[in-house]
Amino acid sequence: MKIACLSGKGGAGKTFAAVNLAAAAGKCRYIDCDVEEPNGRLFLKPEGLETLTVSALLPDFDASLCTGCKKCVDFCRFHALVYVKGRPMVFPEVCHSCGGCALVCPAGAVIEKPRAVGVLEQGRHGDVTVITGILNPGEASGAPIIREAVSRAQGLSILDCPPGSACSVMESAMEADYCLLVAEPTAFGLHNFKMVCELAGLLGKKCGVLINKQDAPYEPLESFCRDAGLPVLERIPFDREAAECIAAGEIAAEKLPRYRELFIRLLEKIGGGA
């Protein structure tokens, strides 16, 4: 079972939820899909790290075969290709590695070459296999790394998704069996929460809500969940002790029994309990 942790707003507690779910589950895989700034590893501190380079394909052109028909340039909807002085030219940061140019070239002049865009790190934290996608600085798209990371899911897997509700979030949650929506009970939190709910709905995912950092119920969030038929599975109070745990790089479910119980309960409600 693949459980994706999403939130819309950054800082709502996706990583807190994902790391603690993984720690409470014991035997599982934790997959950090927030490849621009993966931070689950700060808490899980994986050991015995192995690293794998992840590449995206980039077109190269064989000038001796190119007939100058420009079909590749016309096909590219991202306008990553130009045809200047008798040869095609590619803008690597605009290319989405779709492979279309190679498909439409009638002369077979397009050769796709792998270009390193990041790495996948794998290690262990007790019985938790920790997989971290890391995008190289300056790269425009993390999608190839997220795809590779998600493909490593096995048995119970917790997918720690990027913030927002754009392409990288979609890529992370696409294969999930369940979306755990982490909500922050604030106006800003609710605004972005609605966007990520809409995305999960479009993807046809089963969803449940974890409200984090709650001091009192935030009525707009409560009524939104009620109206949308979203079950609120658990509520985490605004808690100094949990915050101290996070600040020290520790995992609440390993340090504080009440968090261990909460996350085991949450896992059972989701249906991912061992």
Place this chain on the structure above:
Amino acid sequence: MKIALPLDEDRLSVCPVLARAPYFLFCSEGKENIEENSAAQAQGGAGIQAAQFLVDRGVGALITPRCGENSAQVLKAAGIEIYKSANKAAADDLTAYREGKLEALSHFHGGFQGTR
């Protein structure tokens, strides 16, 4: 040599942007013609697309107030000279160009969207 200029909606003034200018003015051997810029509505990669448009039209020199890095890379590869616009009216820029009063554009900005 064919000279190009980005034109604004009024078809007379120089457009402050290049890739998403609504029109381009082409001037070749004293004859002028205006064409719509097909890159103006592009979702992304407008600079690259607009530069391709200019290359395809066989432009030898471009007069523009601004030019992005991606466009510049294409234009330079095609050997197109890039001059900095110094006037509001396109006609004045063309005159200044003929009198050799325009300076080469030396600053190229990063993209606004689609790429960085």
